[in-house]
Amino acid sequence: MDKILRIDVGAAGGPKAKVEPVGEYTGLGGRALTTSVVSKEVPPDCHPLGPENKLVIAPGLMSGSAASSSGRLSVGCKSPLTGTIKEANSGGTASQALGRLGYAAVIIEGERQGDDLYMIVMDSSGVKIEKANDFRMLPNYDLAEKIKTRFGDKVSLISIGTAGEMRMANSTIAVTDVEFRPSRHAGRGGVGAVMGSKGIKAIVVNAEGTKMRQPANPDKFKEANRKFVEGLKGHAVTGQGLPAYGTNILTNVLNEAGGYPTYNFKEGRYKHADKISGEVQADLETKRGGLATHGCHRGCAIQCSGVYHDKDGHYVTKQPEYETVWAHGGNCGICDLDSIARLDFMDDNYGFDTIEMGVTIGVAMEAGLIKFGDAEGAQRLVDEAGKGTPLGRILGAGAAVTAKCFGLERAPVVKGQAMPAYDPRAVKGIGVTYATTTQGADHTAGYAVATNILKVGGDVDPLKPAGQAELSRNLQIATAALDSTGYCLFIAFAILDQPETFQAMVDSINAMYGLELTGNDVVELGKKVLRMERQFNEQAGFTKAHDRLPRYFSREPLAPHNVVFDVSDKELDSVFNF
């Protein structure tokens, strides 16, 4: 991955492609690369939909190689939803394809001229850009069908749905999976709107005729990857729990803990959670001829996804993730998996982030627009958003805007972005991350749990109580580093529990690049990424006052534990003291 593709959408005569050496961004991948480009090349005070913003699409360092579970694709820009720097990432096949074609990044920049839509086609012979006005206002699945008739189903598609075209603050960038379904999304922060603002509807990545990226030291790489896969398959989470149930394995447990936000974060437990649990979902998928175990890209040893069919055995959507089942299910009082699966499909099709949309509908329910539990009403609202009706435009702007329009205080957001499926009053450490992350409320920002192995923050005694801020800080650093590799965050548990698996991961990176990285180097990379992001946000006008949860989380006790979020401002402000 030694080159960068820049698309200047403001060039005379239409967008122009320029391929240049990776240059100063050498050695970076994924989030480290998107953050570096945005920090260096985007004015922090610019409008996210203006010509100064850039959309950066970057495969992880290991993408395109034979390394298992390394197909994460990072998308960076200034966020239309939060106004902060943004990195959203996705599974699917595109990261591997871009890596195999040798691209470290695709950067879309400049000021769109006119109203034409364009499609970028990348293959081993180069890059072509063509008008794509026939695709105007096509949802993602319809678009994929049209692309398939021309390019077949072995290419990868990166696209926006109608939400992105309408430049909605809640809009995703879709990536096709191994069945060429646009079911994987860089979901958070409205990255689709930035792609829409540049007039790019689709990027077709055809890696046919290319080979996997070859490691600098093939023997060492092969051995490291073998140990890595062995570690993933041998661990109870990555080898059993995730393949059997997917991420929705968490529903029952969060609900049991009283940390499952329900009815727009009013309560911590949903009485019908057992009807939408991962156990029931996997059982239903299997009985209907779908799949409870499936990979979002080739070469993943975990296989945490699945395929959801309706009662007649027809495809509805990929296996809805825990956060989706929560957002559209428990948070809205909806306990019908078929309705939730349908909402997941609609979100993917129009190009909405399921977390943001589910929380938005929860807010709309609290506002009295429809009742909690109204599954048909929820689908109607998503339809309005996807079609861009006046009400839909409000909903498509996200939970914070919707709450403002309907005069509600209770918008569960930080920096304008909806909170995911963990109530910060019950799990305060996650609340610290929601409050302080550079991304707006984000559960994945502090996810890479192997901080003790990495020795982030030094040798912390696990038996000695550490502060919530210290734990959150270390997690955010480790996550920023892992997000740069292309490795899926789900490897985290295996590398936490099994030092040999962690070492195998580091060895695989070293063997790929001929490096001698240590855990310290990984930690430094994470810190560097966070410092750049923090600095960008400060220059964009964000202060400590933005690193807070909405006040009602400190005021309204959450049943059943009747706890409030009581981490002090002083502790929150100490998270970024490195």
Add this chain to the structure above:
Amino acid sequence: MPSTEPVDLLSRITGAAPSLLRFTHAQPNQFEIILQAGFALPVERPTNVYEFLRDQLGVPEEVIQQRIQTLFLNSSPVDNLLTAQVRPGSTLALSGALPGLLGATMRRGGYYSRMREGISYKQDEPLTEEHAKPFLVQVRLYNLMARDLAGYALRRGILVPKDRLCEFLEQQPPAFWMQFGHCELDEKPIPTDAFHQAAWEPCTETILLLLADSPVKE
């Protein structure tokens, strides 16, 4: 343990025996969905969680130590099995290892357990003599624990609402029914290809499910 023990115990707790469904089934883990929804288990006397698992449920030591990674007692994550007590009114939930930060946070004695300190299990008031009598404990077995511990729980005898049991059975495919061997409801043999709704009508509102290792009739 004699197979009639849970019936006797239930009679002592509730004053009346529930309907009893005794059966053999080659794949007890296929009862996973009903186990995750929850059931009641009769217990002789209050005990700590470790002894409850080992002595009441009969779970082997290595499964307790290695497989049961996450436990909740009355919704609070448990870190020490020896100090957490199962007593009248208790609800116990068991889970295998879970993904992500949440999994690490909820995990028993885990590195990140401090992140949920506000809801962690804290020592109950000491028990008195008054508590030393049989009672029902509510149990929920989640994810891999439902599969791993299905046989132990069903052999011990679990109490489930009749409606929930009927709903569960109605949703089962032919492969599930083929795993049944002998089956009897309140000591009357019933066909094992499928249970007819009529068979349940005389039953109590809750039913004791009891897995037998060999043909039921002795």
